[in-house]
Amino acid sequence: MVGKNKDQQIGFVKTKYYNAPANEKFVLESGASISELKIAYETYGELNEERANAILICHALSGDAHAAGYHTDEKKPGWWDEMVGPGKAFDTDKYFVICSNVIGGCKGSSGPNSINPSTGKPYGLSFPIVSIKDMVRAQKKLIEFLGIKRLMSVAGGSMGGMQALEWAVSYPKEVVSCIPIATSFKHSAQQIAFDEVARQAIMADPVWNGGDYYGREHPSAGLSVARMIGHVTYMSDKSMEEKFGRALKKKELGYEFTTEFEVEGYLRYRGDSFVKRFDANTYLYLTKAMDYFDMENDKGIGQVFKGVKSRFLVIAFSSDWLYLPEKSKKIVKALKLNGIDVTYCEISSDYGHDAFLVKSPEETKLIKHFLSSTRKKIKK
Amino acid sequence: MVGKNKDQQIGFVKTKYYNAPANEKFVLESGASISELKIAYETYGELNEERANAILICHALSGDAHAAGYHTDEKKPGWWDEMVGPGKAFDTDKYFVICSNVIGGCKGSSGPNSINPSTGKPYGLSFPIVSIKDMVRAQKKLIEFLGIKRLMSVAGGSMGGMQALEWAVSYPKEVVSCIPIATSFKHSAQQIAFDEVARQAIMADPVWNGGDYYGREHPSAGLSVARMIGHVTYMSDKSMEEKFGRALKKKELGYEFTTEFEVEGYLRYRGDSFVKRFDANTYLYLTKAMDYFDMENDKGIGQVFKGVKSRFLVIAFSSDWLYLPEKSKKIVKALKLNGIDVTYCEISSDYGHDAFLVKSPEETKLIKHFLSSTRKKIKK
Numbered sequence: 001m002v003g004k005n006k007d008q009q010i011g012f013v014k015t016k017y018y019n020a021p022a023n024e025k026f027v028l029e030s031g032a033s034i035s036e037l038k039i040a041y042e043t044y045g046e047l048n049e050e051r052a053n054a055i056l057i058c059h060a061l062s063g064d065a066h067a068a069g070y071h072t073d074e075k076k077p078g079w080w081d082e083m084v085g086p087g088k089a090f091d092t093d094k095y096f097v098i099c100s101n102v103i104g105g106c107k108g109s110s111g112p113n114s115i116n117p118s119t120g121k122p123y124g125l126s127f128p129i130v131s132i133k134d135m136v137r138a139q140k141k142l143i144e145f146l147g148i149k150r151l152m153s154v155a156g157g158s159m160g161g162m163q164a165l166e167w168a169v170s171y172p173k174e175v176v177s178c179i180p181i182a183t184s185f186k187h188s189a190q191q192i193a194f195d196e197v198a199r200q201a202i203m204a205d206p207v208w209n210g211g212d213y214y215g216r217e218h219p220s221a222g223l224s225v226a227r228m229i230g231h232v233t234y235m236s237d238k239s240m241e242e243k244f245g246r247a248l249k250k251k252e253l254g255y256e257f258t259t260e261f262e263v264e265g266y267l268r269y270r271g272d273s274f275v276k277r278f279d280a281n282t283y284l285y286l287t288k289a290m291d292y293f294d295m296e297n298d299k300g301i302g303q304v305f306k307g308v309k310s311r312f313l314v315i316a317f318s319s320d321w322l323y324l325p326e327k328s329k330k331i332v333k334a335l336k337l338n339g340i341d342v343t344y345c346e347i348s349s350d351y352g353h354d355a356f357l358v359k360s361p362e363e364t365k366l367i368k369h370f371l372s373s374t375r376k377k378i379k380k
Numbered sequence: 381m382v383g384k385n386k387d388q389q390i391g392f393v394k395t396k397y398y399n400a401p402a403n404e405k406f407v408l409e410s411g412a413s414i415s416e417l418k419i420a421y422e423t424y425g426e427l428n429e430e431r432a433n434a435i436l437i438c439h440a441l442s443g444d445a446h447a448a449g450y451h452t453d454e455k456k457p458g459w460w461d462e463m464v465g466p467g468k469a470f471d472t473d474k475y476f477v478i479c480s481n482v483i484g485g486c487k488g489s490s491g492p493n494s495i496n497p498s499t500g501k502p503y504g505l506s507f508p509i510v511s512i513k514d515m516v517r518a519q520k521k522l523i524e525f526l527g528i529k530r531l532m533s534v535a536g537g538s539m540g541g542m543q544a545l546e547w548a549v550s551y552p553k554e555v556v557s558c559i560p561i562a563t564s565f566k567h568s569a570q571q572i573a574f575d576e577v578a579r580q581a582i583m584a585d586p587v588w589n590g591g592d593y594y595g596r597e598h599p600s601a602g603l604s605v606a607r608m609i610g611h612v613t614y615m616s617d618k619s620m621e622e623k624f625g626r627a628l629k630k631k632e633l634g635y636e637f638t639t640e641f642e643v644e645g646y647l648r649y650r651g652d653s654f655v656k657r658f659d660a661n662t663y664l665y666l667t668k669a670m671d672y673f674d675m676e677n678d679k680g681i682g683q684v685f686k687g688v689k690s691r692f693l694v695i696a697f698s699s700d701w702l703y704l705p706e707k708s709k710k711i712v713k714a715l716k717l718n719g720i721d722v723t724y725c726e727i728s729s730d731y732g733h734d735a736f737l738v739k740s741p742e743e744t745k746l747i748k749h750f751l752s753s754t755r756k757k758i759k760k
Binding site: 128186204206222224231232245246261263292324 | 604621633672
């Protein structure tokens with residue numbers, strides 16, 4: 001809710017915090033509970049009088065509440081600034097956009113790096129396992145706190161898309177439309193496998209120490225390897241080839257175990273910069289939540305979206321080999337089996353899974369039109 | 381050279397060793413050299429009088445000289461026992477099959493875990509970086525020692541295929557035919573990236589200690605993560621889905637960071653069993669050799685196989701997403717541009733890159749017929 005400048009920028013923003021009442025327990029899907037639930041969030045644009053223009057944006061594994069605009073100490077804007085702002089896909093001149101850090105996260109919401117009120121120390125691995133449903137239920141509390149009864153839309157990519165799908169199922173009357181991007185209603189064995197290797201990389205780091213490292217050295221080496229694994233899966237073979245190919249950092253091969261290829265340098269850089277801003281335990285919790293996520297279970301695909309009332313825009317990217325377009329098509333099939341209004345678009349892109357974070361005029365248009373038509377339906 | 385039993389088995393075999401003359405230096409592509417080159421090898425079948433039926437099999441990253449038959453202490457046979465033996469693809473009733481552990485390896489050949497004669501201690505990272513060409517040149521010494529002037533065929537999958545290609549280029553007159561399987565004449569950025577993440581996983585393990593860990597605890601945690609990364613890339617999404625899907629090891633989710641999904645258990649098992657038989661430094665050396673391998677360089681694809689005399693059978697697998705069939709097609713194109721006799725076959729398989737190690741009646745037939753026709757050409 002900060003003024004924009006002329007060139008489609010939101011300008012400076014601040015993260016705010018929702019605190020659940022002190023005596024209220026937040027019970028998780030596992031049966032475990034936490035007290036003093038805290039959710040970090042940001043908002044952009046203004047809520048209209050009818051309180052009918054709110055859009056919730058859900059972040060992916062490495063995201064946070066800071067989707068757009070700048071914090072005063074930042075040179076880079078929020079993670080989806082390309083898409084959120086005046087005149088952008090999620091147009092803050094028209095809509096009230098909310099983004100919150102998930103429960104289990106490490107950027108201000110209750111999670112393994114937050115203080116356990118009953119001990120006064122960081123939770124570490126004593127923080128209970130959270131599910132995608134728990135993330136959504138925590139967001140619901142925030143939305144209620146903000147005085148919003150119904151969301152015009154819930155949108156997100158990857159893990160954010162899982163939350164969007166879960167919103168539509170958990171709160172059918174409260175979600176007018178839903179935009180799941182580059183996502184799936186359940187992880188495949190291969191996706192679980194990549195996550196498990198990343199978790200093993202973190203847990204193999206002796207500094208991790210069973211998750212008990214706060215106030216001491218953090219397991220940077222393990223988390224960096226985990227992030228590098230992720231990065232390779234987020235890019236496409238083609239985009240890596242175009243960006244790096246076999247280019248060397250030096251003039252010629254040095255016959256030593258240093259960083260020699262550009263692609264090696266890039267991965268190390270991405271790993272190193274990630275560990276400065278992210279918590280290793282949160283990486284474990286969020287990958288686990290994604291692996292647990294399974295909207296189908298033994299019910300069969302026809303039952304996944306039973307009772308859902310929202311209209312859908314499902315987006316996938318042609319070169320995404322982690323969340324393959326065929327996974328998005330399964331979402332579409334499951335929706336169609338319930339006669340739900342759904343538009344599907346596979347965007348041609350070389351950026352792999354990361355395409356959902358990259359500026360795309362096509363994606364912008366799709367979302368703009370979808371939101372516009374959703375708004376018209378509400379007004380009728 | 382051990383008697384077979386009735387059911388297409390080679391029976392018991394022993395690893396043998398070639399030792400270069402004590403005063404002979406083996407100079408590597410980097411310019412560095414080692415003394416007292418040692419190469420571990422096995423042979424199956426008998427060399428014929430004309431010494432014209434020898435086939436060299438080259439192993440992949442995790443392989444060794446023990447391609448077929450059983451060592452006396454083993455329950456499992458060599459790594460390509462499905463393909464090598466009486467009546468099999470590489471028919472030991474007809475051919476004299478040789479397999480050697482590469483230089484840089486950890487199973488008896490000179491490598492980082494072998495003793496540096498000048499210090500009396502294991503080399504560790506003081507072992508010079510080796511290239512695919514160095515592997516081939518070391519094999520050439522072994523072949524000469526065995527009294528063989530010309531190989532009827534050189535075959536191998538993955539890193540073994542790179543060696544096969546290098547043989548055809550380095551020794552055009554000495555290689556009658558060549559069978560590169562699921563391989564490439566240069567690694568792509570994505571392949572380098574996966575290798576680099578695996579190397580980082582090893583080097584992130586403090587026990588690795590700059591490669592100096594022999595006689596102490598080995599960096600099992602890091603090597604295990606490296607192997608798990610590899611494993612996920614060797615299998616296809618489909619084969620993982622069919623083998624594991626989302627099956628659990630227990631009755632239900634336990635909401636804890638233990639091994640819960642079958643696929644997690646499988647990966648940990650594969651990681652744990654690998655560290656018992658493989659050396660972490662060798663993993664670094666061999667992935668580096670593969671990443672360095674580039675037959676094209678700046679020459680252009682038409683120059684890659686210039687001067688090559690061998691005939692080729694190039695095999696790829698439909699679901700191999702690490703060494704994509706299109707990489708094999710590039711080999712074929714590069715060969716055709718030089719008018720070289722080449723047969724290409726893409727075998728339909730769900731096993732991903734690992735398909736080259738799995739029993740395949742189709743692959744067996746292809747290789748059998750190709751070797752037969754090669755033998756006929758020699759006899760003419």
